[in-house]
Amino acid sequence: MSIDIDKNGISAHTETEPVLHIEGLSVDFITDHGWTRVVDEIDLSTPAGSIVGVVGESGSGKTVTSLAAMGLLPAATSRVTGSIRVAGRELVGLTDRELADVRGTEVSMIFQEPRRSLDPAFSVGSQIAEVVRRHDRVGRKAAWARAVEMLDAVGIDNAAIRARAYPHEFSGGMCQRVMLAIAMVCKPKLLIADEPTTALDVTVQSQMLDLMREVQQQFDVSILFITHDLGVVAQMCDSVNVMYAGQVIESASVRDLFLSPQHPYTQGLLDAIPDHRDRSAPLKAIPGAVPAPWDWSQSCRFAPRCPHTRPECESGTIPLASNASSESVRAVRCVRANDLLLEGITG
Numbered sequence: 001m002s003i004d005i006d007k008n009g010i011s012a013h014t015e016t017e018p019v020l021h022i023e024g025l026s027v028d029f030i031t032d033h034g035w036t037r038v039v040d041e042i043d044l045s046t047p048a049g050s051i052v053g054v055v056g057e058s059g060s061g062k063t064v065t066s067l068a069a070m071g072l073l074p075a076a077t078s079r080v081t082g083s084i085r086v087a088g089r090e091l092v093g094l095t096d097r098e099l100a101d102v103r104g105t106e107v108s109m110i111f112q113e114p115r116r117s118l119d120p121a122f123s124v125g126s127q128i129a130e131v132v133r134r135h136d137r138v139g140r141k142a143a144w145a146r147a148v149e150m151l152d153a154v155g156i157d158n159a160a161i162r163a164r165a166y167p168h169e170f171s172g173g174m175c176q177r178v179m180l181a182i183a184m185v186c187k188p189k190l191l192i193a194d195e196p197t198t199a200l201d202v203t204v205q206s207q208m209l210d211l212m213r214e215v216q217q218q219f220d221v222s223i224l225f226i227t228h229d230l231g232v233v234a235q236m237c238d239s240v241n242v243m244y245a246g247q248v249i250e251s252a253s254v255r256d257l258f259l260s261p262q263h264p265y266t267q268g269l270l271d272a273i274p275d276h277r278d279r280s281a282p283l284k285a286i287p288g289a290v291p292a293p294w295d296w297s298q299s300c301r302f303a304p305r306c307p308h309t310r311p312e313c314e315s316g317t318i319p320l321a322s323n324a325s326s327e328s329v330r331a332v333r334c335v336r337a338n339d340l341l342l343e344g345i346t347g
Contacts, residue, residue, distance in 0.1 A: 017088050019190045019222040020046035020069065020107075024082035027061075027068050033294040035079065039064050040246040040296075042082070043320065046190065051216060051223040053237035053254070055230060055269070059290040060243040062226045066192045069224070070109050071099040087189045105135050108183035112195035114175035118167040124178045125151070125163025128185050135186045150181040153218070155211055173204035180215065187219055194226040209236055230269060234258060242266050245290055245301035248320055252330040260347035262332040264306045267346045300334070308340060 027039040039061040046052045054062050067073050068080050071091055084091045086107045091099065103109075111117050119127060128147035132138060138146075144163070151159035154177040167175055176196060183191055193212065197205040209232065216223055225236055233240050233254060240257050242250040242265065250263040261267045268286040275281045288305040297303065300313045312335050320333045340346045 016048065017085075018045040018047045019087055020044075020224060021085045022065070022069065022083070023085075025065065025068060025084060026081045027064050027073065028079040030077045031294070036293045037296075038246055038293045039068065042243075042246075042248055044241050044248060044251070046222045046224050048189075048222055049216075049220060050238045051225055051236055053225045053227060053233040053240035054243060055227055055233055055240055056243035057228065057290050059245075059292075061246040062228075062243055063194055065243075066109065066194050066224065066226050069192060070103060070107060072109075101135075104131050104183075104186045104188060106188055107190040107192065108186075108188045109192040109194065110176065110179045110183050110196050112198050114172065114179040114199075115167060117179055118175060120167050123164050123166055124170070124181075128163075128178070128182050131182055131185055146185060147181070150185045151178070154178075154181045154184075154215070156181075171204075173200055173208060176200065176208055177211065180211070184215060184219055184221070188221060190224065191216075191221050192224045192226070195228070197232065198227075198229075205232075212236070230258075230273060242269070245296055246293065247301065247333060248331075249302065249333040250331065251320070256330060260341075262330065262337045262341060262346055263302075263334045264308050264340065264346065265302045268305075308336060308345060310336060312336070 022042055022044050025039060025042040026037060028035045028037050042061070042065055044052070044054070054065065056062055064073070069084050069091070071094065073080060080092055082092065086102065089102070089106065091102065094102070118124070125144060125147045128150055129140070129143035132143040132146045133140070148159045148163050151163055156162050156174060156177055167178070170178065196212070197208050200208060212223065213236070215221065225233070227233060237254050239251070239253050241248045242257075242263065244265050250257070250261070250266050257266065258270065261270055265286070271284045272286065274283060286305055291301060291304070297314065299316055300306070300309070300318050303309045303313045306313070318333050318335055320331045322331055334340070
């Protein structure tokens with residue numbers, strides 16, 4: 001039985017196919033240690049019209065999961081198994097040409113550093129128009145008109161003039177708007193946003209998040225939002241998956257996650273958020289670091305850093321299991337989740 005996430009938490013079944021449905025996704029890379037698993041049996045869904053967050057420290061597998069969903073991992077050095085369905089279409093096993101047809105029309109992606117994704121040798125308008133011509137087979141004039149229209153839609157003033165400018169003539173925030181225009185010009189059903197605001201200052205970050213909300217509503221697109229910032233999750237997302245060491249360790253609605261975290265790692269992430277009401281309060285941190293993939297435990301991978309570890313935490317594989325809270329049903333990968341709730345340590 002698969003676990004599907006919606007705005008009210010997690011349910012065992014949904015009648016409508018999610019826009020993105022990942023089931024049993026594993027990714028292995030060739031390393032000095034041989035074939036090494038970096039994403040391990042991931043299940044997650046993005047329902048139509050929703051924004052689903054994926055959060056965790058660096059090295060947790062967030063970006064690799066998103067690149068696998070886009071079919072952007074190098075075939076020579078990676079292996080992808082499991083199922084990735086976008087709008088009901090299975091992507092695992094498609095040829096490069098078939099994947100190229102899907103990207104832009106069914107699923108698009110924006111990245112953390114937009115300047116690295118834009119070609120400095122071409123104007124921003126021509127780069128947007130190229131996407132239109134590739135997928136919609138229209139003429140140059142029509143494609144250019146669509147590009148200008150899309151630049152205007154993402155809030156770039158004097159779009160007809162700025163379309164002829166080059167990436168180096170734009171600020172980082174404007175480049176991210178251009179990337180959003182490229183991603184959305186063919187109206188995909190799913191947008192994957194991989195840390196899209198990390199390289200931006202606070203003011204521009206807020207503007208970008210507001211713009212993404214507007215785009216999500218205007219184009220009725222579902223968003224998979226990858227981030228390490230729980231503040232952004234609270235502002236943007238309907239539900240969230242917390243990842244650690246290649247696994248989803250907790251899934252819940254955003255409201256439930258912030259009010260009642262059920263995994264000690266989630267609690268640690270929330271405790272690490274600075275308290276702006278008390279600037280004298282000491283900053284909290286989770287001791288240790290995310291283990292390297294070749295050092296992953298076969299039981300609880302957070303156990304070496306967890307202050308609540310017991311022998312049963314290291315006695316075997318721990319599944320992502322449904323766990324009831326006062327509000328809804330969610331999923332957590334912790335054998336002591338109910339005990340910790342009763343003791344008032346989490347939640």
